[in-house]
Amino acid sequence: MRVIVVGGGGREHAIIKKLKENKSIEEIFALPGNGGMAKDATCVNIGAKDLDGIVKFAKENAIDYAVVAPDDPLVLGCVDALNDAGIPCFGPTKAAAIIEGSKVFSKNLMKKYGIPTAEYEVFSKAEDALKYLADAPIPTVIKADGLALGKGVVIALTREEAFDAVKSIMEDKKFGDSGNNIVIEEFLEGPEVSVLAFTDGNVVKPMVSSMDHKRALDFDKGLNTGGMGTIAPNPYYTEDIADECMKTIFLPTIEAMKKEDREFKGCLYFGLMLTKNGPKVIEYNCRFGDPETQVVLPLLESDLFEIMQSVTNGTLDKCEVKFADKSACCVIMASKGYPEKYENGFEIVIPEEISDSVYVAGAKLGDGKLLSAGGRVLGVTAIAPSLKDAIDGAYKKVSLIKFDNAFYRKDIGQKALKATEDK
Ligand code: AMP
Ligand code: GLY
Numbered sequence: 001m002r003v004i005v006v007g008g009g010g011r012e013h014a015i016i017k018k019l020k021e022n023k024s025i026e027e028i029f030a031l032p033g034n035g036g037m038a039k040d041a042t043c044v045n046i047g048a049k050d051l052d053g054i055v056k057f058a059k060e061n062a063i064d065y066a067v068v069a070p071d072d073p074l075v076l077g078c079v080d081a082l083n084d085a086g087i088p089c090f091g092p093t094k095a096a097a098i099i100e101g102s103k104v105f106s107k108n109l110m111k112k113y114g115i116p117t118a119e120y121e122v123f124s125k126a127e128d129a130l131k132y133l134a135d136a137p138i139p140t141v142i143k144a145d146g147l148a149l150g151k152g153v154v155i156a157l158t159r160e161e162a163f164d165a166v167k168s169i170m171e172d173k174k175f176g177d178s179g180n181n182i183v184i185e186e187f188l189e190g191p192e193v194s195v196l197a198f199t200d201g202n203v204v205k206p207m208v209s210s211m212d213h214k215r216a217l218d219f220d221k222g223l224n225t226g227g228m229g230t231i232a233p234n235p236y237y238t239e240d241i242a243d244e245c246m247k248t249i250f251l252p253t254i255e256a257m258k259k260e261d262r263e264f265k266g267c268l269y270f271g272l273m274l275t276k277n278g279p280k281v282i283e284y285n286c287r288f289g290d291p292e293t294q295v296v297l298p299l300l301e302s303d304l305f306e307i308m309q310s311v312t313n314g315t316l317d318k319c320e321v322k323f324a325d326k327s328a329c330c331v332i333m334a335s336k337g338y339p340e341k342y343e344n345g346f347e348i349v350i351p352e353e354i355s356d357s358v359y360v361a362g363a364k365l366g367d368g369k370l371l372s373a374g375g376r377v378l379g380v381t382a383i384a385p386s387l388k389d390a391i392d393g394a395y396k397k398v399s400l401i402k403f404d405n406a407f408y409r410k411d412i413g414q415k416a417l418k419a420t421e422d423k
Helices: 010-019 051-060 071-076 078-084 094-101 103-113 126-133 159-171 239-259 293-299 304-313 352-357 387-400 414-422
Strands: 002-007 027-032 065-068 120-123 140-144 153-156 182-186 192-199 204-206 215-217 221-224 229-232 266-275 278-285 327-335 347-349 358-360 363-366 369-372 376-384
Touching (some): 010 027, 010 293, 010 304, 051 071, 065 304, 078 094, 094 103, 094 239, 094 266, 103 120, 103 182, 103 239, 103 278, 153 159, 159 182, 204 239, 239 278, 293 376, 352 358, 352 387
Parallel strands (some): 002 065
Antiparallel strands (some): 140 153, 140 182, 229 327, 266 278, 358 376, 363 369
């Protein structure tokens, strides 16, 4: 089998490494991939949003199967375009990817089908939003409707910040057309859990739970980033909570999408908050999370390619999805200055003995060397019987990587460790 993986970050590298365990796969092409994954896949310089280029490549190279990993191509309809060309895919169609592509859609879906989420209002005019905010409860949360590179959410701790957020999203168009509509929602509190789930539109098989660390600095300080590290499983996500989520959130969401004629097939990501009134949905993503994937897939004991094909074929009920009873920790090494200004082009040296558990996100090859080429440069994952050992293992591996401009959080997993100890 010849497979393409659309995308080029650490998540895609983790997917590719796992797919390689399947012996029926002869070659994997990453579109565009990055220099750091060149040993695991053939990188082809076609952008993840270049749908015509992707389809042309797939047809010309006798591709048997495609995995579309990032949000942009999914929301643009990459799966539909590949399917039209006769190529089976892992990932939702454009009609289903709207669950991430439009927050207005997902909030209205949850309201219509009684799926627990924060209370909200939708606005298409800045003046209406500002009027509403004049006496709305504070803190409040303001979200641009469309995709905004994970930056379209503002937690406003003061009324002033809320006004500023509305103005910058709706009037200054900080996120372009993604901010034509906004959602203003209730501020929720509680531990956050990420649950990625395989679904073929009928059956949902959740993966091991995880915890992201979104802020740039230790102790959840600093700016929001694409994610600075993850651990799995998430100790706050008990079996009882998992059962409750299956009944009140996962199955109702799949059913709702089917009823709306938007059957979802692929990986559905539930961003949950465990509030004192029960688990609520903070966001849906129509894809694997990054860097959640870098802790979840290394714990997967079943064959990823078989699961993906069963999702495509609608036979997930017959497919085993089994995870190791262990913990994993992934630490992201970013470029100093990320998520703001940073420099590229620093050499990265990864010792061969740990390269299996290094997932490269932003690097390129130059003069036979691996050079940094992005904000988040790589992730390093360790697996161990206990969370503590997984954390120690990940930091040990970090210390073995030579990358002068590296910046990373020192406290990945500490909050989870404390929660485990408090249990
Ligand atoms: P998102 O981009 O939707 O993942 O949101 C980014 C982060 O904002 C989430 O991980 C939460 O920490 C936070 N957030 C989003 N919505 C809410 C909410 N209604 N209440 C409190 N925090 C929120
Ligand atoms: N880690 C959050 C995301 O992938 O959006």
